[in-house]
Amino acid sequence: MAKKKKLSKGQSRRIKANHQKRIDKAKETEVSDVSWQNDNLGPTEAAVVISRFGQHADIETTDQEVLRCNIRRTVTSLVCGDEVIFRRAKVSDGDLAGVIEAVHERRTQLTRPDFYDGVKVVAANIDQILMVSAVVPEFTPQIIDRYLVACEDMGIEPILLLNKIDLLDQESLEYIDEVLDIYRELGYRVLLVSTKSGEGIDELKHMLEDKNNIFVGQSGVGKSTLVNTVLPNADILTKEVSENSGLGQHTTTVSRLHHLPSGGNLIDSPGIREFGLWHLDVERVTWCFKEFREFIGGCRFRDCKHLNDPGCLLREAVDEGKISELRFESYHRILESMADGRAGARAPRV
Structure with missing residues (x-):
């Protein structure tokens, strides 16, 4: 048996320092929980999370009162749209008015993979996702297909929203x-809009009524401008597309839930440049292309890659015009990016 290598002095110091940090963090958490003992808390109440800030969250009560609360250590996941149970503090701690005790089971949740956190929840209890694309910085059907796969996987209704159509010639x-x-x-429902000309805006407002909505899409496609249009008092910051890179600049940094004047809610979330899907199985992605479903399982070979394999029903459907060549190519590009994503996820992070 090989002799265990002795740690260097530097390695020993780092291990000891990291251990002490964990101890200190645990002590801080214990101290922070002292002010939230039962004798300083009122009865339980219902609320909805409208924003999350580290270990704190802004919630809205049934009386539409907005409070900032601490979060119990037992609450492991909390995002915009979560329905929660909280208790008010009889004696508040600074600007903290209470503590969130529990989270109701989510009806739906929008997730995306994260190299550091695994699968990360973006928003909860969403009824429909508005996938915003635009001619600037670039109209990319493959990005639309990524979001559609996510929507199909989560069972959330998507709406395709093409913005900035005033920049298009005929x-x-x-x-x-x-x-x-x-x-x-x-x-799929498709809507063409322009915040400058006003085209499609009234129809968009109608689509948002009485729903929990979220806008998603690449940076620079105009999500924040659209929010400002449907919610004039929200004052969401906006930035132009970079002239040097052609890429959109991130503007929103914290997700926040806003109420719509006609009813319903809209969650404004940080821009996502690319919606990774590497956490899904290949078979699941195939199923999420809804036009593929009637052909799944009918190929000659069980391990068919749906490329040029003999007896591939998907390939035959493309040749016969039953499946779009554009969507078929997008499907394979997504699979390639998933393989790259998994490789990146396995690689050591430095």
Whole structure:
């Protein structure tokens, strides 16, 4: 048996320092919980999380009172849209008005993979997801397909929202509209809007009524501008697309739930440049392309890669025009990016 290598003095110091940090953090948590003992708390009440800040969260009560609360250590996950049980403090601790005791089971949740946190929940109890794309910085159907896969996986209704159509000439508009017809034929709702011309805005407001909504999409597609349009008093910061890189700049840093004047809610969340799917199985992604479903399981070989494999029903459906070539190519690009994502997730983080 090989002799165990002795730790260097530097390694020993780092291990000891990290151990002490964990002890200190545990002590801080114990101290912070002292002011939240039962004798300083009132009865339980219901509320909805409208924003999360580290170990604190802003909640709204049934009387529409907004309070900032501490979060019990037993609450392991808390995001915008969560329905919670909290208790008010009889004697408040600074700007903290109470403590969140528990979270109700979520009806739905939007998740995305994260290299550091595994699968990360973005928002809870969402009814519909508005996938915002635009001609600037770039109209990319593959990004739309990524979000559609996520929506199908989570069982949340998607709406495809093409923004900034005032920047399109007639020829470009006709081309993009032809691409969007692919999604319309699949039963997805599509809406073209412009915050400058006002086109489609009234219809958008109607779509948002009495629903819990979230806007998702690459940075720079105009999510914050759209929020300012449907919620004039929200004062969401906006930035232009970078002239140097052509990429959008992140503006929103903390997710927040806003009430819509006509009813319903909208969660404004930080921009996501790319929606990774590497946490899903290949078979699940295939199923999430809804037009593929009638052909799944019918290929000649059980391990069919759906490329040029003999007897592949998906390939045959593409050749026969039953499946869009654009969507089929997007499907394989997504699978390639998933493989790259898994490799990145396994790689050591430095």
